[in-house]
Amino acid sequence: MTTDQAEEIALLEAEATAALEGALDLAALEESERAAFRSKRSRFAEMYQALGSKEPEERRVVGRLLNELRGRLEAVAEARRAELTAAARAERLGADRLDLTEVLPGRLAGHLHLVTQVREALEDVFIGMGYEIAEGPEVETGWRNFEALNIPEDHPARSPLDTFYVDFGKPWSVLLRPHTSPVQIRLLERGTLPIYAVVPGRTYRKDTPDSTHLPVFHQIEALVVDRGVTFADLKGTIDTFVRAIFGEGTRTRLRPAYFPFTEPSAEFEMSCVICGGEGCRTCSGVGWIELGGCGMVHPAVFEATGVDPEQWSGFAFGFGIDRIAIMRHGIADLRVMIENDVRFLGQF
Ligand code: 2NL
Numbered sequence: 231m232t233t234d235q236a237e238e239i240a241l242l243e244a245e246a247t248a249a250l251e252g253a254l255d256l257a258a259l260e261e262s263e264r265a266a267f268r269s270k271r272s273r274f275a276e277m278y279q280a281l282g283s284k285e286p287e288e289r290r291v292v293g294r295l296l297n298e299l300r301g302r303l304e305a306v307a308e309a310r311r312a313e314l315t316a317a318a319r320a321e322r323l324g325a326d327r328l329d330l331t332e333v334l335p336g337r338l339a340g341h342l343h344l345v346t347q348v349r350e351a352l353e354d355v356f357i358g359m360g361y362e363i364a365e366g367p368e369v370e371t372g373w374r375n376f377e378a379l380n381i382p383e384d385h386p387a388r389s390p391l392d393t394f395y396v397d398f399g400k401p402w403s404v405l406l407r408p409h410t411s412p413v414q415i416r417l418l419e420r421g422t423l424p425i426y427a428v429v430p431g432r433t434y435r436k437d438t439p440d441s442t443h444l445p446v447f448h449q450i451e452a453l454v455v456d457r458g459v460t461f462a463d464l465k466g467t468i469d470t471f472v473r474a475i476f477g478e479g480t481r482t483r484l485r486p487a488y489f490p491f492t493e494p495s496a497e498f499e500m501s502c503v504i505c506g507g508e509g510c511r512t513c514s515g516v517g518w519i520e521l522g523g524c525g526m527v528h529p530a531v532f533e534a535t536g537v538d539p540e541q542w543s544g545f546a547f548g549f550g551i552d553r554i555a556i557m558r559h560g561i562a563d564l565r566v567m568i569e570n571d572v573r574f575l576g577q578f
Contacts, residue, residue: 231291231292231295235292236295238273238277239277239292239296242266242273242277243299243302243303245266246262246265246266246267246274246303246306247302247303247306249262249265250262250266250303250306250307250310251306253310255314255318256314259307259310259311259314262307263303263307267299274296274299277292277296278293281293281296343567344567344575345551345552345555345567347555348554348555348558349448349551351475352430352450352471352475352551352554353428355471355475356428356452356471358474359426359470359471360426361426361427361452362426362427362428363428363429363430364413364416364417364428364429365430365431366412366416367412368407368432368433369396369398369404369405369406369407370405370406370412371403371404371405371412372388372402372403372404372405374411374412374415374416375393375405375407375408375409375411376388377534378415378531378535379411379415379490379491379531379534380490380491380528380530380531381491382490385490387408390402390436391436392408392436393405393406393408393435394434394435394436406434407433408434408435409433409451409548410429410433410449410451410548411429411451411491411546411548413429413431413451414427414429414451414453414546415531415534415535417429417453418453418455418531418535418536418537419535419536421535421536423455423456423537424454424455424456424457424542425454425455425544426454426456427452427454428450428451428452428453429449429450429451429453430448430449430450430551431448431449432446432447432448433446433447433448433449434446434447435447439564440564440565441562441563441564441565443564444552444564444565444567444568446568447550447551447552447564448550448551448552449548449549449550449551450548451546451548451549452467452545452546452548453544453545453546454545454546455527455537455542455543455544456542456543457541457543458543459526459542459544460543461526461545463545464524464525464526464545465482467545467547468484468498468524468547469481469482472500472521475554475558476500476503477503479501479506480500480501480503481500481501482498482499482500483498483499483518484496484497484499484524485497485498487523487525489525490528491527491528491530491531492523492524492525492527492545492546493525493526493528494525494526495524495525496523496524497520497522497523497524498520498521498522498523498524498547498549499518499520499521500519500521501518501519502517502518503558504560505517512560521549522548522550523547523548523549524546524547524548525545525546525547526543526544526545527543527544527545552564552567559578
């Protein structure tokens, strides 16, 4: 190899690198690549072709240098391409940007969804009573959703007709939680006692949407575990939060029910907010509206999570946030919650 060849290769590299690094957009970059080494008429290609008429030793040495140079130029071009692509994307995103908080005359300001507003109102009531807000994963184990809650193997809630299973790990072992109870199981497993917690969150069930069901909905569940907690504490707590949310004149009552995870169990109802208990269309003439379920934590749940039921007792209750929202505002159909129609959302 001659000194001239070495100099020419070095010069070629310096010029091509400068051109590639200086390309101002993707089209210019491609043009620089062609001019530098891709086009048959480039100086690079000419030098490569000239090798054909050289001695084998020179062909090998110069050929290797040219191949290495091509590799370096391709890397420079790739780096510049990445820069330009990122810049183009940033510019596009900037141009598409919409400020949803800006209030223009005749336009609506963005605000929290009704369900979020109601969730926060509920959280505030429980924070006022000294509870902590706990959250947990929406994809959970079957164990925390069923076994730990004393729900038997053949319970319909465990069927894939009712619950969304996730294809992960052992078959039928992981799912989209159908209630927020697995978060309470996590609190019990943690074993930091006493517990005064509410768990709000998104929940999933295979229901066909109608005026009272959505496959994705929201629950809030309370859990209290302490020494000497009684059924009277449960009733008093339900009474307090219902009055806080629906007004001081609202009354509550319990009716016996069955849940595998509580014993005794009850459904709780409030006096109809529309007619005050006289009987109207909203309460189907009975004067009472069912809100959710409640009960004293079943000893089997304490045992599954390693809490000593001889020392500790507790209550739990759960209800739908979406249901509370439609009741508080007299909404006839749950589906408006997910339709994102601003004529509906803008009212709250
Ligand atoms: C309903 C019924 C309820 C609970 C949820 C619960 C959680 C644990 C232990 C015991 Cl970890 N109980 N949660 C208890 C009773 C009823 O919800 O109708 N929800 C909409």
